[in-house]
Amino acid sequence: MADSNTARKILAIGLGSMGYGMARSAVRGGHMVWGQDVNAAQVSRFAEEGGATEPVPHGDLEAVVVTVLNAAQTEEVLFGPDGVVPRMRAGAAVMSCATVPPDFARAMATRCGEHDVLYLDAPISGGAAKAAEGRLSIMASGEPAAFSALRPVLDSLAETVFELGDAAGTGSAMKAVNQLLAGVHIAAMAEALTFGITQGVAPQDFLDVISKCAGTSWMLENRAPHVVTGDYTPLSSVNIWPKDLGIVLDIARASNFGAPLTAAALQQFVAAAGMGLGQEDDAAVAKVYARNAGLRLPGED
């Protein structure tokens, strides 16, 4: 819990599945937190659950935490017509949490610097549940002053802060690496589970055995249960992956780096979105494999 020395005035921009939990965690950490979102209902709900209700005092803010969908939205909320950075005081800090290209993070840091605003390149990992618990992993890079300014905020949001150097961009690069693996591993889980069905391996047996063998992954243990129980309530949705793997492949291509597994995984998520499953849990990529092979998954009629 922050005391009077560490409590901060924070604006949380983006109150989606990650941002809402983070804003609540910041409140629980003793900070004064304003919420902002295109969805007015989310802003009202947050105000009812501990958020600050007065007009946002932009000139008094010590930190702005940005948890929007992508680079375009990040640029819009920072520097668009109603952008926050030009209204912030010198020495205040932006913590940017969306998955964005490293070059974009570097550009944002430079532009914030022109307003004497600090910038922490701080993509997050861990999912909505850990966001709500204040137990995220944060892959952060930026100048030491940005880390110092945001330390009490980071403490309220994260279980682990990976400090990846003093230049914006490295945090986003590490996040891209993590997303490459996470996306490939979800699709690989789906491919293996459905392949197993064709060979007489029941999904529950797949989970029981493979999670204890060399074929396991963090994503397999986290997502295969969704397929086994036929519950595709979105904890992280299919639509995340065409976006995040698209970022990976864009920056890979710009570096003349071929990423064939990532490319194959992306196509499976695109097919899932094409099947109308974009809002379902990302484990629903298993339905692409099942449809292509004429298989029935648990919970399907």
Next chain:
Amino acid sequence: MADSNTARKILAIGLGSMGYGMARSAVRGGHMVWGQDVNAAQVSRFAEEGGATEPVPHGDLEAVVVTVLNAAQTEEVLFGPDGVVPRMRAGAAVMSCATVPPDFARAMATRCGEHDVLYLDAPISGGAAKAAEGRLSIMASGEPAAFSALRPVLDSLAETVFELGDAAGTGSAMKAVNQLLAGVHIAAMAEALTFGITQGVAPQDFLDVISKCAGTSWMLENRAPHVVTGDYTPLSSVNIWPKDLGIVLDIARASNFGAPLTAAALQQFVAAAGMGLGQEDDAAVAKVYARNAGLRLPGED
């Protein structure tokens, strides 16, 4: 340690990196173990290190453990010109450990049955170190009498025996599922680690961070250190994967099952073999990515 009630007379066929360690573990477990291998030096070495030296008493054997490369070698040692099964007594048991197609396992069980020999479809997982320690995972299926006959042998070889039903084939199916994931995860690790290099993420930082994030896998934690240290001493070689992923894709195609990630991973291992890296540790698949992108890996000049 087996006592006089559980000690078995065993023939271990195949004294390669897995089979040798398993044969030694069986000796340590109190069994009397003969070794057989195309490499006479391995047979001599095993005899010096605890193996039985008299002529193999085929008619007295209670178990034959087959740890050869593939289905063709398995069929050869069981039913070829010098095949062991026709010489075994009724009620003795074959434990077949190679990675083979499920249909092949079912055919072997049937043919063993014609000689009143029991058959356990028992692919293994865990690597050479665990084989030597008697701490393998075994994915086993077969009739209850086969499990009973082999129980003392299994106890000396395995930390975990997954009992996957009373019909040969299911063990091999589960092994194929595991190999699909293991192979894809090794290639994904290589893809992500080298992609990270293009974005300024050092291999050691990759390992330190990603192994604690949602992008991790058993294979990443096991194999990425080989790339980080530039040590490709083969614990499991590149050449395993064209074989094992080839089996997966063969049986997948026969079931009209498309496996795009597996297919992409296979091509990367084939390219590694084509680069002359077949005998190196399978983490050397990272060199395919590095060469294609003009990158330098740790330990390279």
